[in-house]
């Protein structure tokens with residue numbers, strides 16, 4: 001069954017998850033949910049896995065739970081250590097096909113005075129959701145991402161993020177994430193549902209700028225991921 005939510009959209013429970021709404025916080029228990037296509041966009045691919053979707057399978061070579069995932073690219077706005085304007089999100093492999101991450105809101109991330117800009121929070125969610133694909137050893141890009149902003153996030157806050165892959169169907173990878181204020185058990189500030197689409201490494205070499213592509217391709221970690229993709233298409 002699905003429950004009506006704001007804006008006429010409906011959020012559906014992923015099979016195998018509890019989908020509970022325990023606690024007084026209406027955002028609790030929604031990490032494993034994905035939303036259906038909006039009623040005003042018929043024919044648009046949605047965030048609900050199709051009937052032939054299967055559970056995600058953690059790759060045998062995935063980093064062990066607790067292991068830092070590092071940056072996939074040094075100049076990435078989300079995770080790159082060499083990106084001075086970036087978010088510097090730190091991600092860690094979790095159990096199953098899950099990832100935890102931390103992101104501290106800096107003064108440069110403000111929208112309203114003293115509060116994080118919504119787009120910055122979406123970027124932190126996107127980065128964390130994208131990190132989950134590393135546990136599948138899949139190279140994938142964000143196709144669609146829907147975000148609920150539940151609470152304002154003040155500058156100086158460390159957002160504790162958790163993302164999990166919920167289903168895979170062909171090239172489509174369905175994931176959900178939640179971000180909590182101050183601690184992994186803190187109040188929910190943001191949550192998101194997304195579908196990532198697996199791509200070949202040519203997606204980057206053909207579409208990216210040659211200078212940056214050259215740097216990325218000579219990074220030993222990036223090559224490791226590219227190789228994994230070639231043997232696990």
Ligand SMILES: CCCCCCCCCCCCCC(=O)SCCNC(=O)CCNC(=O)[C@H](O)C(C)(C)COP(=O)(O)OP(=O)(O)OC[C@H]1O[C@@H](n2cnc3c(N)ncnc32)[C@H](O)[C@@H]1OP(=O)(O)O
Nearest residue numbers: 045046072126130141142143144170195197204216217222
């Ligand atoms: C150098 C190497 C380094 C590597 C480092 C790793 C970097 C990682 C970076 C991570 C950074 C962080 C993350 C970032 O920020 S990634 C940056 C933000 N994302 C992008 O730039 C992606 C831009 N979009 C595209 O390039 C194309 O549209 C893609 C590749 C996504 C699909 O175009 P393509 O022509 O390939 O595929 P297709 O159209 O045949 O569709 C295939 C299937 O997918 C389904 N579908 C498609 N779109 C959507 C959608 N919007 N919602 C739901 N579903 C969608 C579609 O229905 C179909 O399903 P089915 O019919 O099979 O059932």
